[in-house]
Amino acid sequence: IDLAALDANADGFVFRAEETYDPPTLPLDAKGQGKPYAVYGYGAQIAELEVDLKLGTVRLIKITAAHDVGKAINPLLVEGQIEGGIAQGIGMALMEEYIPGRTENLHDYLIPTIGDVPPIETILIEVPDPEGPFGAKGLGEHVLIPTAPAILNAIRHATGVLVTKVPATPSRILAAIREKEARR
Template identity: 95%
Template sequence: MQETLYDELAGKLGMDRLDFRLKNCLRNGSETVTGQRLESGVGIFECLDSLRPHWARAKADADTFNNANTSKKRGVGIASCWYGCGNTSLPNPSTIRVGISPEGEVILHQGAVDIGQGSNTVIAQICADALDLPLEKFKLRSADTAISPDAGKTSASRQTFVTGKAAEKAGRALREKILRFANVSENASLQLDGPAIVIREGEATRRIDLAALDVDADGYVFRAEETYDPPTLPLDAKGQGKPYAVYGYGAQIAELEVDLKLGTVKLLKITAAHDVGKAINPLLVEGQIEGGIAQGIGMALMEEYIPGRTENLHDYLIPTIGDVPPIEHILIEVPDPEGPFGAKGLGEHVLIPTAPAILNAIRHATGVLITKVPATPARIRAAIREKDGIRDKEARR
């Protein structure tokens, strides 16, 4: 893995592993391997920099423990990530429709399927903020192709960014229609009061009786429908282009303890700093961080497909809550102008740094790098024995 190589390079240079990453990470103005210039919104430095005090404390704790113990050793590992939001170099549109009924309800039609990540909440929040009306006034019409426009698939960490941007555009468009109807400026405020919209600008107040207005074919007095498709460029024959419009960034520290005789790993803590551009719903962000880390733990320490053996969830081990250590979330907000209110995707990003951070921590604790995951006790113990055997041979020379 790339992040384990970074540790190796830092060691050969005699540099601190975090400092090495800070020195070499992407920044605004950096050019990627595809020739894409990242003009703004690059938050990986902020993620890594926020981990400085946690890194220093964790290393000091590990040193103190290791000086007092021989059969068990503690290690601290770090890893970082950047990951594109949305489909790679492909059309990726989402469409949102929002309308106001004669009864004074805001009806949000959005086809994004919520698979537990909270898109129903986040996309509604974005639209509500853009329209400048409270979330409790909204009614959701979701994930039904008969009544909702296409919001694309729930994959590629795209819903908050792509469908959220369509929701922002639709909310702003609906607000503009209402303000234009009332002949007021964009500085006016809106308020729903039963079957009426109250519009205030300065000391002037105007009340629009919704029930007195004509409705369209869908039963709405005011409506807007907007589509957003991220501006990307396909990769050419040389792999050059703009595969993503927005990237998310993150970094994690893993603290663990290894029993040198048994090869077992006990996770002590994971500290995760992720740049989400704008945390539309901080609680849901924390939930996604915890879920991604749990998956990363499975990849690093437990999950392995062995044909004929691990073909069911009895034999194929996945993490339970008992396998997940305390997690500290650090929400970094470096806005990207392309995202809704500056927001970026997060779904898949969190999984990326967890396994390499754990492997780097195992190497820090034991002096051996596990190159095949999961890092089972048998593999860790075999690597330690091999290292000790090499040392014994060298000592006898």
């Protein structure tokens, strides 16, 4: 077909098509069982860190992240997506706290910089997903979500105390340590 010989419509298109795709799902039953989403992503992270018991400060040493990515079409970009999600998770775990009237700008509301992000070892679990484009899966939330719990669990392992509110600021870590010592 000689496309140049065909008449264009008012928008300048010779051909136009629209498609939608509704992936297979199952609604939840009365017991909350079903398949409400077509694709699930899984991941696990381990944080290695040091805690200064006198100051309550945390120094991240390394984070190891294993994530189910479907088919990694571009592994370098996948690793970058994982690293970016971990950086956001570090902020959630250790820095970012909105206090009305106090932390309303980037001078006072702390976010991680590259200097706050430790070396990250990524492990890509590749099992192509039949519903994803070319077998790929999204990497948004399921990369960010396990970072804070991994860091909080590592703080507990290092100190013996459980910090139950994020961010795990030095003052919260010290308060948890003092509370534990007072119970002895």
